[in-house]
Amino acid sequence: MDQQPHEPNVTYSAPIGSVDLDAFKDDGTPHEIWPCTDCYPWHAEVVNVEGEILVREWHAVDCQQFRDLTARD
Numbered sequence: 001m002d003q004q005p006h007e008p009n010v011t012y013s014a015p016i017g018s019v020d021l022d023a024f025k026d027d028g029t030p031h032e033i034w035p036c037t038d039c040y041p042w043h044a045e046v047v048n049v050e051g052e053i054l055v056r057e058w059h060a061v062d063c064q065q066f067r068d069l070t071a072r073d
């Protein structure tokens, strides 16, 4: 049986995970949000976490951008 190299699963049905991002820069200007070009299930929502407005991005867990975002913590 051939071993297939692991292909990242970034389809609409892929498992997804979220990362919370600042909605505003320190001087109050908003961060621009661009749709992820690396995965299909990307979407974002605005959440209020204990009075702080954050942008919650959802990506496929295999998405490279998601991995980059979550690796910096």
Ligand SMILES: [Zn+2]
Pocket: 036, 037, 038, 039, 040, 042, 058, 059, 060, 063, 064, 065, 066
């Ligand atoms: Zn993504």
